[in-house]
Amino acid sequence: MKILVVGGGGREHAIIKKIKENKSVSEIFALPGNGGIAKDATCVNIGAKDIDSIVKFAVDNSIDYAIVAPDDPLVLGCVDALSAKGIPCFGPDAKAAIIEGSKVFSKNLMKKYNIPTAQYEVFNDMDKALEYLESAPIPTVIKADGLALGKGVIIANTRQEAKDAVVSMMEDKVFGDSGNNVVIEEFLTGPEVSVLSFTDGKTVVPMVSSMDHKRALDNDQGLNTGGMGTVAPNPYYTDVVAKECMEKIFVPTMNAMNAEGRTFKGCLYFGLMLTENGPKVIEYNCRFGDPETQVVLPLLETDLLTIMQAVTNETLSDVDVKFADKSACCVIMASNGYPKSYDKGFEMTIPEDICDNVYVAGAKLSEGKLLTDGGRVLGATAIAETLEEAIADSYKMVKEIKFENAYYRTDIGKKALLAKEG
Numbered sequence: 001m002k003i004l005v006v007g008g009g010g011r012e013h014a015i016i017k018k019i020k021e022n023k024s025v026s027e028i029f030a031l032p033g034n035g036g037i038a039k040d041a042t043c044v045n046i047g048a049k050d051i052d053s054i055v056k057f058a059v060d061n062s063i064d065y066a067i068v069a070p071d072d073p074l075v076l077g078c079v080d081a082l083s084a085k086g087i088p089c090f091g092p093d094a095k096a097a098i099i100e101g102s103k104v105f106s107k108n109l110m111k112k113y114n115i116p117t118a119q120y121e122v123f124n125d126m127d128k129a130l131e132y133l134e135s136a137p138i139p140t141v142i143k144a145d146g147l148a149l150g151k152g153v154i155i156a157n158t159r160q161e162a163k164d165a166v167v168s169m170m171e172d173k174v175f176g177d178s179g180n181n182v183v184i185e186e187f188l189t190g191p192e193v194s195v196l197s198f199t200d201g202k203t204v205v206p207m208v209s210s211m212d213h214k215r216a217l218d219n220d221q222g223l224n225t226g227g228m229g230t231v232a233p234n235p236y237y238t239d240v241v242a243k244e245c246m247e248k249i250f251v252p253t254m255n256a257m258n259a260e261g262r263t264f265k266g267c268l269y270f271g272l273m274l275t276e277n278g279p280k281v282i283e284y285n286c287r288f289g290d291p292e293t294q295v296v297l298p299l300l301e302t303d304l305l306t307i308m309q310a311v312t313n314e315t316l317s318d319v320d321v322k323f324a325d326k327s328a329c330c331v332i333m334a335s336n337g338y339p340k341s342y343d344k345g346f347e348m349t350i351p352e353d354i355c356d357n358v359y360v361a362g363a364k365l366s367e368g369k370l371l372t373d374g375g376r377v378l379g380a381t382a383i384a385e386t387l388e389e390a391i392a393d394s395y396k397m398v399k400e401i402k403f404e405n406a407y408y409r410t411d412i413g414k415k416a417l418l419a420k421e422g
């Protein structure tokens, strides 16, 4: 089978490595992929948002199955366009991808179907939003409606910060049209859990839970990033919590999307906060998380392509989706300065014996050399019987990988370990 994967980060590298395990796969194309992914797939220089070129490539190359991984092409209708040409795909259509594409949509969906989430108000008028903030409880959370590269959420600790955030989104348009509408919501507290799930609209199968580390610096200090590391499973996500989430969040969300005529087929990501009033949805993503995928898929024991095809064919209930009863830790190595400005173009050395455990996010090949080419450069994932060992093993790999300007957090998994001990 010829497989096409749209995207070019660490998440896509993890998907590709897993898909390769299926013996019927003869070739994998990554659009655009990256210099590190080129070791595992044929990279083609077509951007993930260039839907027309993606479809043309898929048709011209007789692709048998396509996996659309990033949010942008999903929201732009990449799956709709490929399906229209008869190419089976993994990923939601645009109608369903709106669950991530519009925060106003997802908040209204949760309200309508009684799915637990933070209290909120929606504003399309800046003056009304500013007036509301005069008496809103502080801290408060301001969210741009549309996609904003994961940066459209501002936690305001003072009234002034909240007002500044609204002005920057609604007047200065720092996130472009994404800020035409804003959601102002209640600030929740509690441990966060990421749960990725497979769903075909009939069945929802949660994957092993995970914990992201979003801030740039140790001890959750510094700016928000795309994610500096992950561990799985997440110790806060007990069987009792999992059961409650299944009943109150996962199944109701699948049913709600069906009732709205927006059946979701693909990977539905639940960003949860375990509050003292029970688990609540912080956000939905219409795709695999990054870097959650880099710890979740290595633990998957069932063939990934088989699961994905079952999602497409709406036969997911026939598949026994199994995860190893082990722990995983992924430490992200970034360019120093990320998520602000950073230098790139430094040669990387990844020892051959650990290549299988390294998921490359930002690198390019130049005259046979692998050079850094992004903020997040790669993730090193270790699997072990215990979380302690997984953490130690992934840091051991990180120390063996060399490039100038490398930066990583030194405390990935520390909070999870403390939670286990507590």
Ligand code: AMP
Binding pocket: 118, 141, 150, 151, 152, 153, 155, 185, 186, 187, 188, 189, 192, 214, 271, 282, 283
């Ligand atoms: P996002 O960019 O949507 O992943 O949100 C970034 C982070 O903001 C989340 O991981 C949470 O830590 C935080 N966050 C979002 N909404 C809330 C909320 N209502 N209360 C507290 N923290 C929040």
Ligand code: GLY
Binding pocket: 150, 212, 226, 227, 285, 288, 289, 290, 291, 292
């Ligand atoms: N790691 C969070 C996300 O993929 O949005």
